[in-house]
Amino acid sequence: xxxxxxxxxxLSIVGIxxxxxxxLSPAARAAxxxxxxxxxxxxxxxxxxxxxxxxxxxxxxxxxxxxxxAARRGQCVVVLASGDPFLWGVGATLARFFPADEMAxxxxxxxxxxxxxxxxxxxxxxxxxxxxxxxxxxPARVSSP
Numbered sequence: 001x002x003x004x005x006x007x008x009x010x011l012s013i014v015g016i017x018x019x020x021x022x023x024l025s026p027a028a029r030a031a032x033x034x035x036x037x038x039x040x041x042x043x044x045x046x047x048x049x050x051x052x053x054x055x056x057x058x059x060x061x062x063x064x065x066x067x068x069x070a071a072r073r074g075q076c077v078v079v080l081a082s083g084d085p086f087l088w089g090v091g092a093t094l095a096r097f098f099p100a101d102e103m104a105x106x107x108x109x110x111x112x113x114x115x116x117x118x119x120x121x122x123x124x125x126x127x128x129x130x131x132x133x134x135x136x137x138x139p140a141r142v143s144s145p
Contacts (some may be wrong), residue, residue, distance in 0.1 A: 008101060008102055009103060009104040010073060010075060011102055011104070012077070012078045013085040013103060021047065023109065031076070031106065037072050039058070040057070047080070062093060063093065069097075
């Protein structure tokens with residue numbers, strides 16, 4: 001289970017900057033340190049010192065990793081992302097595969113926009129009328145507006 005003590009929230013999405021662990025909030029750092037599986041790009045994974053957590057670098061396409069992440073449901077899984085995970089980032093992709101009540105998001109504290117991570121919606125989805133044209137909110141939409 002996640003180190004943040006949210007029942008059922010086994011998947012933490014942590015926004016990380018070039019300052020690595022030093023720039024994380026205490027809750028985000030606790031999630032990273034408790035991780036059984038760390039997922040992210042090679043660059044993000046390199047910010048985290050070696051430890052007991054298994055590591056999974058994003059494949060291409062990124063969605064190929066979703067079955068591996070889903071197989072760890074209930075374990076402490078941490079996905080590392082740039083800045084705010086739901087600001088056009090991996091958070092929106094994860095939200096297509098996992099319910100919001102299973103995820104905890106920690107935007108990089110130095111970033112000003114924490115709204116998308118708190119709602120588990122991409123910033124595009126939060127833009128009111130554009131929700132109809134957003135492929136995340138409306139998967140039937142196949143082309144950009």
